[in-house]
Amino acid sequence: MSINKEGNAYTMIFAITMVVVVGGLLAFISSTLKPTQMENVKNEKMQNILQAIGIEETSTISRDEAGAIFNDYITKRIILDYDGNVISELSNEDPIMAAARKRADEKDAFNVDVRKYYNDLTGLMKKYPEGGAEYEAALKEEAITYPLFVCEKDGKEFYITYFSGKGLWDDIWGYISLQEDGRTINGSVFDHKGETPGLGSKITEAPFNDDFLGKVITTDEGEYRPIKVLKPGIKRKEYQVQGLSGATFTHVGVEEMMDRSLAVYNKYLKGRMASNTAPVINEMSDSNMVTDSSYQMVIDTNAVLAIK
């Protein structure tokens, strides 16, 4: 054969063929592996949520098992807005939905990607450093929401919060579960994208997480009080946790993301606690109140039956 291998035509044809072949191959591999990869990401999130509850049954759950039992434990998936109002509420009978195209349409708390939301939030915080009404309007506009997962176990409820922020190098995020009183921490899971190995990266490990147990996010009077991360070795009060040595900036990030998000969750949980324990105190008429509470009773017994 007498093809001129140094000619331009040959070079062009070779380049085009190569690109087409390689492109097709990669597209094929990517689309075949995509479902497995998505499943991994989904199961990991379920695993994190279940581990964060802080109950024995789920604390050592593996990623593959997490998907199967997620709905047995997590009975409600709630989306909250900035003021702690419920935007959407799904129960474990609703299957986990595919992510909505527009953030404002998102109905399933499981799809709320707090890491993405945090990036937009920082943009807003830069734009309105003073805060105020404009800032809050912008928050609504951008549909910055907060996912909350409710776990029911042996008649007790746990509230699992999910939030994200910035560490020293990159994103950090975490899940904190609160006990039925809405203020005592029952478990936590933290993770990070690129904190320094051996220093900030240790927020994922047990010693750091264990110190959160039993800490409270409100004062005894019910006022919100942020959790503080202290340097290691300092005596700690009930709202202070022991940090890691050499990870100051990671601590700052952990404190900031917890403070910002738990304040919102607290607004909602406070309301929920009030309606759970004391009789409803507002301007509703008596007759309304009766129907209201009886209605709630029906739902509760249904729920109990469903669980059994």
Place this chain on the structure above:
Amino acid sequence: MSDKKEALFSKKNKKLISDPLNLNNPVTIQVLGICSALAVTVQMDNAIVMSIAVLFVMVMGNLIVSLLRNLIPSKIKIIVQLVIVAALVIIVDQVLKAYVYDVSKSLSVFVGLIITNCIIMGRLEAYALGNKPWGSILDGVGNGLGYGLILVVVAFFKELFGSGSLTIPGLPKLEIFEWIGLYNIGYEDNGLMLLPPSSLILVAIYIWIQKKKTPSLIDENAN
């Protein structure tokens, strides 16, 4: 094409594998691929998976380039090599994400950076482009193992002294220092060992020992 059939593991072919392990090690002698040797050696399991990934890319890259060596137009040979390597790396990355998710998370960007690992392009250019497929495969295996050897040795010392433990894929985390009770007599993990500078120190010590043992490596003119 030579008419004389060469044995699969002739002396020359064996040398292709053994040379990069010592006499012509890609990391310590050719000083290639240093960047990832510094970065992914904090834990043994990352180092091992990284070595396997590089080995795979190197062998496959060498094989494909060697098969195409008479077809690749010389004007765009570097680009062709780059496309082949990049495609292989993406495949490795996708497979890791699907089947060993945890490892792919901890390797993060470094899998993608295999593309820029100088060893791979170096071997494609220096060997595969001018040699037959079987020799190229052996050359890839040799250099991949040579790279992996350094990675694993460095990671062994970094993890042992930095975290007091060893993580080997398939086994639970081995808390070696805790078992021998080093912490009880006041030892504390050395944080420096976890940071990239300590890899440089370890690689330097490795080169020192290597040259001490094989005097032929010492450049007589250096003094």
